[in-house]
Amino acid sequence: MTHGKLQIIQAKYTASAVRKDQYPTEGLPEIAFLGRSNVGKSSLINSLCGQRGLARVSGAPGKTQTINYFNVTLQEKTDAEEQRTPLFFVDLPGYGFAKTGGKNRQLWSHFIGEYITGSPNLSLLFLLVDLRHPGLDIDLQAYRWLADNEVPLQIIGTKADKLGRNDRSRNLAAVKRLFPAAFPPIAYSSLKQDGKNELLHMVYEALYE
Numbered sequence: 515m516t517h518g519k520l521q522i523i524q525a526k527y528t529a530s531a532v533r534k535d536q537y538p539t540e541g542l543p544e545i546a547f548l549g550r551s552n553v554g555k556s557s558l559i560n561s562l563c564g565q566r567g568l569a570r571v572s573g574a575p576g577k578t579q580t581i582n583y584f585n586v587t588l589q590e591k592t593d594a595e596e597q598r599t600p601l602f603f604v605d606l607p608g609y610g611f612a613k614t615g616g617k618n619r620q621l622w623s624h625f626i627g628e629y630i631t632g633s634p635n636l637s638l639l640f641l642l643v644d645l646r647h648p649g650l651d652i653d654l655q656a657y658r659w660l661a662d663n664e665v666p667l668q669i670i671g672t673k674a675d676k677l678g679r680n681d682r683s684r685n686l687a688a689v690k691r692l693f694p695a696a697f698p699p700i701a702y703s704s705l706k707q708d709g710k711n712e713l714l715h716m717v718y719e720a721l722y723e
């Protein structure tokens with residue numbers, strides 16, 4: 515489908531939740547961001563919204579601890595007209611940053627799975643994997659869980675700026691093979707904003723298809 519120029523405008527923090535009764539009740543479509551701790555979920559949201567300090571970012575894993583909702587507007591602009599669609603970007607806590615060892619270690623906190631399978635407005639989930647490390651065990655586990663639960667998925671390879679051209683395309687091909695999805699994975703750099711148009715295109719598709 516063709517569309518005009520896409521941009522996120524008017525992003526603001528709305529709410530945090532760890533339980534269903536804390537989810538916002540506006541009924542807006544939601545796009546969620548999931549991935550290993552430190553993979554760059556919060557940075558990606560900030561980069562899409564053009565606001566550095568919107569979601570909290572840290573060099574140390576485990577920064578985001580609750581489900582954080584950001585009310586944003588997708589703007590589509592052509593020469594003739596402009597269309598605006600409100601939605602939520604949902605920043606999720608990372609997985610794989612184990613504080614509890616041993617046999618009972620879970621993939622992620624109960625409330626994350628509850629959100630993914632239980633939020634009535636989830637339109638698309640972006641699964642972020644570090645493009646430098648395709649096919650980590652924990653990411654494959656997360657992927658399988660999501661696929662088993664038939665969650666609508668788009669894979670993003672993050673921190674693409676840390677790779678040269680050859681490694682970037684080789685690893686992207688590996689990600690495509692390891693994490694099959696309806697659409698091919700997108701390489702993204704929050705630092706350089708690479709992949710932004712492609713990613714916003716997928717947001718648009720999720721809202722209008």
Ligand SMILES: Nc1nc2c(ncn2[C@@H]2O[C@H](COP(=O)(O)OP(=O)(O)OP(=O)(O)O)[C@@H](O)[C@H]2O)c(=O)[nH]1
Binds near residue numbers: 571
């Ligand atoms: N070079 C580079 N660094 C990045 C990029 N995205 C994120 N980072 C860095 O990676 C670190 C983690 O980023 P966050 O956005 O906080 O990661 P997160 O996935 O939200 O982490 P948790 O909230 O702990 O789950 C920070 O030091 C960021 O500056 C990127 O595209 N390129």
Ligand SMILES: [Mg+2]
Binds near residue numbers: 556570
């Ligand atoms: Mg975060």
